[in-house]
Each structure stands twice: as structure tokens, then as C-alpha cells.
Amino acid sequence: MPKLIDLTMSPSPGDEIEIDQLQHYVDRYKTERYKHIVAHVSDDSRGAWISRDKIVEFLSNNPDATGVRFYFGVIEDFNPGFEQGAHNLLFVPTEKSGQNNIDKLSEQDWVVVLVNPSSSSLVGDPEGAICPPPKNPCGGNQLTY
Secondary structure, three states: OOEOOOOOOOOOOOOEOOHHHHHHHHHHHHHHHHHHHOOOOOOOOOEEEEOHHHHHHHHHHOOOOOEEEEEEEEOOOOOOOOOOOOEEEEEEEEEEEOOEEEEOOOOOOOOEEOOOOOHHHOOOOOOEEEEOOOHHHHOOOOOOO
């Protein structure tokens, strides 16, 4: 069973969380949120994947960041087999300002915008994708989308 990182404690005690509980969270999204989305878009992403190397690159390029804010977005997608207007995910570094963590978006800061490029523009394997599609590199999951 995986261990849960407790966002209220440092360090986390490493309590276990059941895979069934994680699947329950994913299923609730599908039954409570996704049905509203597909009423307007025939297919949409339900997850995202990014390689460890790209996460390390993001953190290394933002050494003074206090954290990461994840934004849901809708951007142009360059995969011709994928409907335009699908969910996307953006990673933005944050910095402390008083009691708040605010977006850190100067010329020196780096962000991540996940996008599914067309197969003709890929050089090597992609290091991030919104899922599904494509099925690869998103396949092989224990949790089902």
C-alpha cells in the first residue's frame, strides 16, 4: 500500500492509504465533475503525467520557490487526434508574501505547461502528457481514469 504525504505534518508519519480509497477519489471526479465537462466536450483529459527528470528540472530552475501551484487550464493542443479545448495542467512556482504563497512569475522563473504534441514534432519519448490521450505514456495505470 502506498504511503500518504500528510500536508499538515512535517515530516509526514507515512500512514498508509488504501488503493481503493485513491480509486474512490478518481471515481468521484468522474461521477461528480467529468459528466458536466463531457456535456460540452466529447472527450477530455482526466489526469496528467510528467517525468521525474522534468519535475527535478522545474525545482532546480526555481531554487527559491516556496512551493508549486497547479492550475487547470485549457490551451491549444497540437495532437490532431485530440479534441481542442481539453483540460490541461500548469505548474507555477510560488514565493512567500506575508502569510500567503503567491505566484512567482518574473523573467527568471520557470513554469511547466503540459501539452500533447503531435507525433511528427516529437523527438524521443515525451516527458509529460495530459491523459488520456495519448494512451502512451499514460497507460499501465493501477488507478483507472
